[in-house]
Amino acid sequence: MKKVVAGIDIGGTFTKFGIVDQDGKVYAESSISTAKHQDIDTYLDQLARAIRKLLKEEEGRMELAGIGIGAPNGNYYRGIIEYAPNLNWKGMIPLVELFKSYFDIPIVLTNDANAAALGEMMYGGARNMTDFIVITLGTGLGSGIVVNGRVVYGHDGFAGEMGHITVIENGRQCGCGRKGCLETYVSATGIVRTVFELLALRNDESLLRKISFDKLSARDISAAANKADRIAMKAFEMTGRILGRSLADVVALFSPEAIFLFGGLANAGDHIFKPAKTYMEKHLLNIFRDKVKILPSGLTETNAAVLGSAGLIWKEILG
């Protein structure tokens, strides 16, 4: 029988999962709603059934060797989702322990950005790298950091919170309760805030003046920038500047071979990659200049999260 694993990506709205072999081939994929489950038990019931159904479709040719799960605030060491603001289940959810009653095989949990880094390392653009960083630019800014070929979890499993380094003293209010965190400027929601700041400060005509705060998305801003909208272009430039400056600091600490940008905001391409690179180089210590690549993910977004979670558990199984 062919050994496979299940890779699960728990998002606030949907949970995606797939059956993946060691080479990253996805045999079957599906998803269930996360948001409709107020109760973790009914959620896990449905998830377990859905995974068994996928396996059954392969008619007994597959042996499930392990399960990897990426989830917001997932703690690798403890197997617990801890106080995830965007999930219905509050407090500490011992996900690995709970899921073991459905599948008595190795199950490992980590946060979504670490899973993205593992996916990049096993199946994406970081296949031959031992030192690199993956930055996910979605609602927030997540980071998965790899040193010596291993994800940096730190003493308590919570390393890699680059979204919460302080970039502007007493800056924008962050969801974490503090002010001036990187993700309040550099993320899909951060750039929306920057656009509104610019709409207030400047008089330039802009396509974006017709869209409300709640409706404006990073994709709208990217579309406007493609049409040379000055507010949109300036917003990307400001976002890239803050990102680039922070990347220079992170390079000084980690000296990575490459930094991968991933997720919503990264899809804007040159609008974000160009200023990020320019300002990173400008702020870099001389010994690091022209050495560190800023790259798009080598995985397509649709299966990257599932592949990342699969990579997580394969890495455990293969040692």
Add this chain to the structure above:
Amino acid sequence: MKKVVAGIDIGGTFTKFGIVDQDGKVYAESSISTAKHQDIDTYLDQLARAIRKLLKEEEGRMELAGIGIGAPNGNYYRGIIEYAPNLNWKGMIPLVELFKSYFDIPIVLTNDANAAALGEMMYGGARNMTDFIVITLGTGLGSGIVVNGRVVYGHDGFAGEMGHITVIENGRQCGCGRKGCLETYVSATGIVRTVFELLALRNDESLLRKISFDKLSARDISAAANKADRIAMKAFEMTGRILGRSLADVVALFSPEAIFLFGGLANAGDHIFKPAKTYMEKHLLNIFRDKVKILPSGLTETNAAVLGSAGLIWKEILG
């Protein structure tokens, strides 16, 4: 015969070295001048002779199994001292290769802060830790970062340059050519600059008004703070605030168990530890609060550098 290593600490003025066994016992120690040698070859000649002399005194009971060297800008991967501003030998010095012609045994080089971290891990306060950071507060600010029990060297061997993260945009001129680097504020020289800024800004009487910039040392400032000198106390508070804020960022990335402060400025004790701790906690993301210790080094300064370099090579030999 007892297996021992030589630990060598190359400083701008002196080079200290010792014969050290696996348990960190120092059998013999000595030093030679670094500064008087304009030529690397005459320097290495003298150093090799001095090490052989130490071994000879042990009357053939010791077998030299390896040599560990800590030096400013020492690159672990390449074995090269690269453009060290405080050494006489300019450009790229292939130290390991050159020294191999004297001792045909394993020789490893790293920078002084990484050596300090290895010393702390093998013989000091980090003996049971796998994730911690050592910060050396001397003329500059150096950092040795340990993740999963291994020093973070990064892709090209230059990781751990915490002294050169930018803390104040367009801030003080740094020796690296950029502005606002952490070490221009937080180091033995940084606090001298802060005192002079305060002497200009304020009218408080101060013992420090009688000392010129070139003569003022961190030790003078510490002595003045002990006498409740307001300028000195304020300077420590400002230094600790910037350090604490930066530590919070570094904790978000690495989630270390502890941070060790080491070197000149760390000798000021509570004057620097207290504000560093207060402001670190104030800026920490909630999941890290009250978890991360800020500790003095567990090694005495006199032999810490030699033990660190010895730890470096023992770590290689023992695997």
